[in-house]
Amino acid sequence: MLTLPKGGLALAALDEQLLLPGTKGLPITEPLRQGALGVQGWNVLRADTSFPVAVLKTSALQHNLAWMRDFCARHGALLAPHGKTTMCPQLFGAQLANGAWGMTLASAAQVQVAHRFGVRRVLLANQLVARADIHSMLHLLHDDPDFELYALADSVAGVERLSQAASGLARPLPLLVEMGIPGKRAGCRSIDDAMAVARAIFDAPGLALAGIEGYEGLLVSHDRAADVVAVAAFVAQLVALARRADAEGLFGCAEVLLSAGGSAYFDLVARGLGGVDGLSRPVKAILRSGCYLTSDHGSYHRLLAELDAREQRPGGLRPALEVWSMVQSRPEPTLAILSMGKRDASYDIDLPIPLAAQRPGASGPVALPDGCSIVKMNDQHAYLQLPAGHPVCGALAVGDLVGCGISHPCTTFDKWPLLLAVDDDYHVRYGVNTFF
């Protein structure tokens, strides 16, 4: 049996791999070493690549990494960005290099991927229940004594499953009790229920209570004012639970971790968790936003504009992720069919947002007007509806490029094994990989 080097294969090894013809977005007919992507001289706007192609704008990524580092410093919070958004080891590396405390992940399989690429501290934001998943996580902890893993628990039954397996661990597995919201996802529905779980962890051999966790993102609704009140109340409940658990002496680690924070209301979480004191041991407030890294042109763009307003700091996170496709057919005056579909861009919250058109080789790109929208997607096609009488739209022809923003980065990343990082002129600089 082969074994992998401890601490993970170096990220750099990804650049040694051969990309094969058939990799979406690549204009290759022979295998190409990934590290050579940046010296091919490809430019997306010249249509040097294959289409569709997913691009990450490096300037926006750099801006967002710095923005979030500053945000956390200002609020006295730490960041464990949710890695499920991108599942991209190179981006994990950039997040950790920009001060992230660790990575958050959603499943045991995702933790295995992150560990393989050298991530050393993970918050697994779910209760471990499957026997295979419990086994694989305990195997990592046993095999790599410096790897730090935190997981969640929201039921006494869940604690018992884990405790049976963890009882032989040399170091206890640190758990955060998950506080939930009635009618929503996982998590305890009352502080009393959560205290019962905390006590079960305290009593369980092989486990230790490390903190309290919740996900306020489930409260996002169409009534922002109500959301803000509800999120503040939920965050206060997390703090109240932490105080009760501390008063009973249930915490078993050197610090108490308080964690919440999706990508919509992490400012409210930072304000609510950032200054908690008076517990028997130091408190760390840990945010878990995943989508801050790329933001988007849709749902998060709207939510983050409101966050900027609450923070009274305009000029916040920038959209970094676009999908470019080609006009494949121009069958009617107000209809263009694009060479991308459900396999290429998010469609779960909004359909992609057309931003600009480019005739390869011409100057450009040219902004598309608001009335120009994608009204439907099939697996491999998008229907771009064009307003009648608009000169740019009317001139759109077979072979022209259309750049789209997306709404909800998570469901675009999972459609691309390889994304191309581009500069502001859309020169291809390097490639990054996802592992879904």
Place this chain on the structure above:
Amino acid sequence: MLTLPKGGLALAALDEQLLLPGTKGLPITEPLRQGALGVQGWNVLRADTSFPVAVLKTSALQHNLAWMRDFCARHGALLAPHGKTTMCPQLFGAQLANGAWGMTLASAAQVQVAHRFGVRRVLLANQLVARADIHSMLHLLHDDPDFELYALADSVAGVERLSQAASGLARPLPLLVEMGIPGKRAGCRSIDDAMAVARAIFDAPGLALAGIEGYEGLLVSHDRAADVVAVAAFVAQLVALARRADAEGLFGCAEVLLSAGGSAYFDLVARGLGGVDGLSRPVKAILRSGCYLTSDHGSYHRLLAELDAREQRPGGLRPALEVWSMVQSRPEPTLAILSMGKRDASYDIDLPIPLAAQRPGASGPVALPDGCSIVKMNDQHAYLQLPAGHPVCGALAVGDLVGCGISHPCTTFDKWPLLLAVDDDYHVRYGVNTFF
């Protein structure tokens, strides 16, 4: 520069690859040779795998392969199944071994993947427009003189783009004119427009008119009776176009290909195209259904039941694809949170359909009642709503398994790099790979 062996890497090479920890569904902590999957003794219902896990039922696959072979023989049609559904070389191989004439694919990148795994005849069911994609396809034809590729054209502009690149080909590139439907996707909107495209192909050096193509699947609506009429009319239009092009002497290959047929109305297409004669050369009717191979428990299940009724042959295609996940949290009496989400199962037509529950190790599985349904999915979670007062649902506990059928196979396959093939008792027999 490395070169790949001509004719494709053997499919068997996939079984030589090492699967790494972190591959969704696999309960491994060390790399495992894919060919060894079947001797691990894993059973999904015993929760030996990781969850979620996507399974293919081998008995249903075998049934469906044979069913479609018989259907085509009965109707005098050939099959070029749409490979975009699965993008799975092992399943391509099974389809070709069961008499498929070739594979249909949606993009140049998909053609490259299929060619790499030994597919020798492809109908690329789109117009080639991107320079890189035209180049990669012409490179295949030049580099592999026995590889057969057909593509579509729906505009004179598209023909001109292709003709410039193809003029140096040793053998002409065979094209089918795509007939479309007003208000729908690509394709010519009238027979006159289509004739203009056919004449452009005839006139273009390096191109040859090989046939007529359309996609009647765009006509699926909520009014089945109207659909049946509209599909028959559309198919008749394809035939009329073929007769006109033939009368003008525009066809340039030994045979005339007539192709249509998604997975909803391929019986109507087979009846309309199956017996066409009286042209100047032999006619081949080519169906392109992709979803017949796995069918599903949702949208296609309903459509195919109607097809069975039209054919007056009950007992048709069987659902072969399921996603099993685990109850991760049981926070309220009528709510279970499952460990699968938008990353794991289709959500574009219907949410997954809960079929059965299984307590690992207990006898079972136990069917779930109709009132039990998935009402929402996040990226990594599903919300299973349980009817109050039902004994099976009430007993569902953290750690129990729930098996779900899906609706629309295409958008489940693209979420799984590896699917596990299981027998009727859910013993894992082998793995198959997808390349999206």
